[in-house]
Amino acid sequence: MITVGFAQTATIKGVILDENNLPVEKVSIKHNTNGTETNANGFYTLTIPANQDVSIGFTHLSYKTIQTTFNLKNGENFEFNPIMNSSIEQIATVVINSGQRKEVQGIVTLNPEAIRKIPGANAGVENLLLTLPGVSNNNELSTQYSVRGGNYDENLVYVNDIEVYRPFLIRSGQQEGLSFVNTNMVKNVDFSAGGFQAKYGDKLSSVLDITYKTPFQFEANADVSLLGASVSIENMSKDSKFSAIVGARYRDNSLLVNAKETETNFKPAFGDIQGYFTYKFSNKFHLSFLGNASLNKYNYEPKTRQTNFGTLTDPMALLVYYDGQEKDQYQTLFGAFKGTYFANDDLTLHLIASMYNTQEQEHFDILAQYRLGEVNANIGDENLGEVEYSEGIGGQLTHGRNDLDALITNIEHKGNFKIEENRIEWSLKYTNEDIRDRLVEWEVIDSAGFSVRPITKPANEQPYEPYTGPLEPYTNVRATNHTQINRIQAYAQWSKRSEIGSNEVWYNAGIRMQNWTVSGEGISTNNQTVFSPRAQFTIKPNWEKDMLFRVATGLYYQPPFYRELRDKNGIIQPDVKAQKSIHLVLGNDYSFKMWDRPFKLTSEVYYKKLTDVNPYTLENVRIRYRANNSAEAYAYGLDMRLNGEFVPGTESWFSFGYLKTEENIDNRGYIPRPTDQRLKFAALFQDYVPNVPSLKMYLNLVYNTGVPGGSPSYADPYVYQSRLPDYKRADLGVQYVVTDRNKQFDKGWRKPFKELSFGIEIFNIFDVQNSITNTWVRDVRNKRQIAIPNYLTPRVFNVRTTMKF
Known part of the structure; x- marks a missing residue:
């Protein structure tokens, strides 16, 4: 039936x-x-x-x-x-x-089912975040994201109250592999874009709080596509004391990367296995373990590349012939025990111990020989599209032997106590970070047969006068570091629900403290302490219209992590201060009915004043800091999201964001920050065919105005202020549902399936040429440097099937 x-x-x-x-x-x-x-x-x-x-x-x-x-x-x-x-x-x-409790706190809750269904080149939690206002990423091969002008290092990620980390050395979205979060295991997703409570850690931008499922019965899930596969199994013991969920994933980005303009032998292999286990010793004491092991291998052997750019009247092209290869490997192990003691209905105590180990290597030797020239644009000419006149001829040899081994251990006590309408939460945490790093990178640039010397060296008159000095690399970074960072963190916060007259109100106030000490071989020991007070207030007036108003403010610090201590030469600077930011967020939620269906309009305006800023450059997804706190900055903007049932029985939303963020480095004046994503429009739309409701459609749309396009290596960012083109992308998924919870079968081959669907996905439907960064090439005629865009993925087709038993 x-x-x-x-x-x-x-x-x-x-x-x-x-x-x-x-x-x-x-x-x-x-x-x-x-x-x-x-x-x-x-x-x-x-x-x-x-x-x-x-x-x-x-x-x-x-x-x-x-x-x-x-x-x-x-x-x-x-x-x-x-x-x-x-x-x-x-x-x-x-x-x-x-959802009301999260709305009061200014937290967005995302539906795990939507996360699993929405199409994207990097499908998952981060893919759905990019449809929210204020969250941006112009690289579909990366799971990183910036929030309200912050960079990738400014976002907190928790899984079951345990902070998780990402690899250190990654420089390209292609190398990243898998996000830590396994969507098949997710029960709940909460996200805050700013003004968050003291119980969340010391970062400047956002919090992603993930809760994994605690199983109650046997269930198996599988998701298979041309980009990889994932499976998960969950069950509970007969006495209901032990439960377990285990997930394994494999991903291969070849389908996406081999469609790009660079012809390569590209062999990526990204895989991981995760498990979440819980044992209930009694009603009062539960013990859980979260574990993850991942291995990401990236082998890259480029052959040729041709990039056409310029205008219709002045078309140009860059032709590159490569020799060499890159071999990268990122291996991470993560484990965490969490003991929970329910003393009574009002008091809950936790003890959490975790360990994260990452072993990473980047080894590459790539020789690139290029021609930069004018393209034949005569329609009908047999040489149409070919380079006729070379304006630049040269070569580039890059070498790298980067190795890193990091061990991060944590132990934390957390508590939660309720007194009538009051809730008091606290924590004390100790962290040890032991990081061993060897950085060896150099680059030799040749233009028309003459070596281009470092810009910090005396100028020479090549090719008009011969230079007899030794050959020197254009950039040369060599460093070996063994660094230890010890941190003590604590917080205490109070929250209460109450009433003012006939209006419902909610208060929250708290303070965080962090003390850290940097030490190591050849490093002078440095100790610093910061305090971070934060507060929130929410009121729901007793009006006929369903409205809620929020205000959040606080002084937020980001004590430097290892990457922020390492300057552009790879040297550790232990006296780097914590970056500081004052947040002010004003929010409004308006819930209403349209077409007899529920809708909600969420609006937030925000302002952030930043001091002791650590300036950085952004190369693809690699961040290089100056490690000197030499800047100040600001960010302000407006975020809006309208969500509801535009189609009965489905949830969709439309987002708009306006952002302006600038920084002043060494008091030279304000310039846009690398994340100055001025305007953003996004939409997530779900629909089905009325006469064939089993045929469903999922559409993911993103439009971002261009961010600053960066500058040549070690160049002055004040000189290079051009922007990349606007980022435009649409991903479409069409799915036919064979079975789901509303459509079950009592017999036949479909009986064992709780859910079964087949579908196709089209990434970048309109085949837009989006660029992530620029490659800088010298023009031999006038010695200028020309920005050649590095384009992202074109239109790609994928086939996908999902099932649940």
Whole structure:
């Protein structure tokens, strides 16, 4: 039998235990005439109507009845785990819309199902973040993102309250491999773009807070495409004490990179395995372990490249012939234990211990010989498109032997205490970072047969006068570092729900402290301490219109991580100060109904004043700091997002962002920062064919105005202020759903599947030539440097199938 449902629904699931922490079988769970019952493990799942109060009763002959009310969003999965007692009268519970708490705190909650379905060259959590206002990334091969003018190093990422890290040496989106977050394991995604609470760490821009699932029954997921595959398996023991979810992923970017303009032998192999395990020793004590092991290999052997650029009246081309190769490898291991003690209903204590180890290498020797010239633009000419006149002829030899081994260990105590309407949270954390790094990079540039000497050396008159000095590389960086950083972090914060007259209000205030010491071989020990006070206030007026207003402010510090201590010559500068930023965020949420369906308009204006700024250059996704706190900066802007059911039963949204961020280096005046993404428009749209509702469409649109295009190596950024072209991209996914929760089969080959779908994806539908950086080539006639755009991926087709058992 086939059943198809089009109503707006949500899902409640969980496990029911008794007072001895044992599963209760055959508990009857009913809403009106719909119902289910728990299995031998005490697990249940129930589909209910969305966007309305739904009363549900939990009944069993041997236990007291529990009566509960829910109000959930369309498509929401809510976890409810009541404990049934045989001797104490159960108290009715009202569960409000689960999104309200996050809205009060200025946190955006993303639906994990949307994360798994939305198409993108790097599909996953970060792909969905890029559709939010204020979040930008002009490189679809990278999972990194900048938020409201910050760089990639300014974003916090947590998984189950545990901070996670990314590799250090990565210089290109092609080398990155996989994001840490495995979407098959995700239960909840929260994101804050600024003005976040003291309980989140010491970064300047944003917080991504991920919660992994705690399984209640057996389930297996698989996702297979031309870009790779992922599988996950989850289950719970019969006594409901032990649960486990394990996921493995493999990715190959060849489909994307081999479609680019550079002809290469490209062999990427990115893989990882993750596991999240929980054991409930009792109702009061739970122990969990989160582990991850990844291995990313990147072998790159370029052959030729031709880049056409310029204008219709003055077309030009760069032809490059390569010799050599690059071999990179990034191996990371991560493990974390988390013990949770539920002292009583009001007091919860945690102890977290984690370790992160990364072993990375970048080894490359690439010789590039180029011709820069004018292109034949005569239509009908047999040499149309070929270079007729060479304006620049030269070569470039780059060499690298970069190796890094980092071990980061953490131990943290966290607590959460409720006193009536007050909540007090605190933490004390110790971190040790042991980093061993060898950096060897040099570059020799040749133009028309003459070596181009470093710009810091005395000028010569080549080719008009011979130069008899020794051959020297244009850039030459050599450093060996063994650095240790010890950190002590702590925070305390208070929050409360209350009322002012008939208006609901929420308060939050807290303070963070961090002390760190930098030491190592050949490094003078340096110790610093910072304090970071933060506060939030939210009010929901008792108006006919459903509105909510927020204000958040604070003094935010970012104590330097290893990369921020290393200057452009690779030398560690231990006295680098923490970058400092004052945040002010004003927000408004307006919820309303349109076409009898729910919508919400979220608006935020923000201002950030930054001092002790550590200037940097951005090469693709590689950040190189000056390590001298020689700048000040500011950022301000407006973010808006309208989300709702533009198509009944689906959630879509449209985003707009305006940003201006500038910095003043060495008091030379303000210039745009490398992340000055002035305007942003984005849309995530879901739809289905009315007469064939199993045929679904997912559209991901992004338009960003151009960011500053960078400058040649070690050049003065005040001289090079041109911008890259606007970034325009549309990704389309079309999916046919064979089975899902509303369409099940009692017999045949489709019976084992809880979900099964097949689809195609088209990345960069309109085949727009977006560029991420410039390659700088010298013109031998007038010694100028010409910016040659490095284009990103063209239109690419992908085939994908997903399934759940």
